[in-house]
Amino acid sequence: MSSKLIDLASLTANKRAFQKQYQQYQSQALNLDMTRGKPCPEQLDLANPLLNILSDTDYLDASGVDCRNYGGLSGISEAKTLFSQYLEVSVDEVFIGGNTSLGLMHDIIARAMSHGCTESSTPWASLDKVKFLCPAPGYDRHFAICEHFNIEMITVNLLENGDPDIETIEALVANDHNIKGLWFVPKYGNPSGLSVSDAVVDRLASMECAAADFKIMWDNAYAVHHLTSEQVTIKNLLQSCKESANPNRVFTIASTSKVSFAGAGVAAIGCSADNISWLEQHCSVQTIGSDKLNQLRHVKFFKNLDGIKMHMTKHAAILGPKFDKVQTVLNDKLAGLNIATWSNPKGGYFVNLDVQNGCAKKVVAMAREAGVIMTAAGATFPYQNDPKDCNIRIAPSLPALDDIELAMNILCVCIALVTIDKLSSS
């Protein structure tokens, strides 16, 4: 964004007023946490019947398996049915994991590093280098997994329409056999709130990759997390991969962390039958199976995909006003100044805010000093390095409405002050 667009005079004319406001906020010793996309207590309350939905005679699954006992490595049959609907795959393409999709993703990478994949049993860790493509801004914990395993991250631009820069991706994967995978949140992305186009789904499925064992980690964390009645749908990547004769290319991952209970839900993977065998082979060494009683609770509570969708309309009713409040304050305080742009997501958990280049870290630091804790600036990029230092992630789900209003007002004052300083020194 060109600084010439900015009405610097009108902004700086208010510098004193902004400073005064900021000092007032500072003196209030506030503690407003907008760091992570956590559900709020009202959302969690919606699933409280799950806590005692099983009676003391109610522990058999539909096929008579005793869910109190060992066994059932890949999940109980009715949970697989539920997740086959959720992940849009067939029942034999579902692997039910424990309570966390992040854990499932971590373990897929860990197994590839130690034992290789379906196409090759050469452990990735035995190679000179392993690289992953990371569309950014993206989910910080994907990047943390790469850092943990010493996987080199290549930043790829996330475009304004929600697609990763597919031209660059195609060119990179075609020529570099060390590029073993790609992270992506395809729907209502973290933090963009944007969704992938059908055309890019097909290109990801069919592109030529130098690495035969190239994997797409399709983290569909926000599959049913609509905020408006305009419900986005995305194309099924596993289906496209099959049609392109690359059935083993994708792992689709999801969980009910933001449907039922965060960290106490059910996580699952949708992938080809060969990848399911690969998962079962490795998981059978790690565990005798995950918590079948929790799977049973979830199936009894939600019943089917329609049950989940209905439940999520209640989440949207709680979250919608919070996201609206973020928009109201941003529009009220920043619209027309040309000092920031932001998303207005139709789903997911985040609002993506871009301030002037070189300002994000200062804004986040200033907000913290006034008691508003945001996700660290840079966290949405590989190696916490936002090359333009402009991206800020807003997570409005947890705080109460009044706190969001206050936090957003403080954030806007910080943006104004940091921008004034930057422009008057340039």
Ligand code: PLP
């Ligand atoms: N994937 C994305 C994109 C997320 O935003 C989050 C949580 O914020 C997760 C995964 C974590 O999910 P889980 O609780 O299932 O590990």
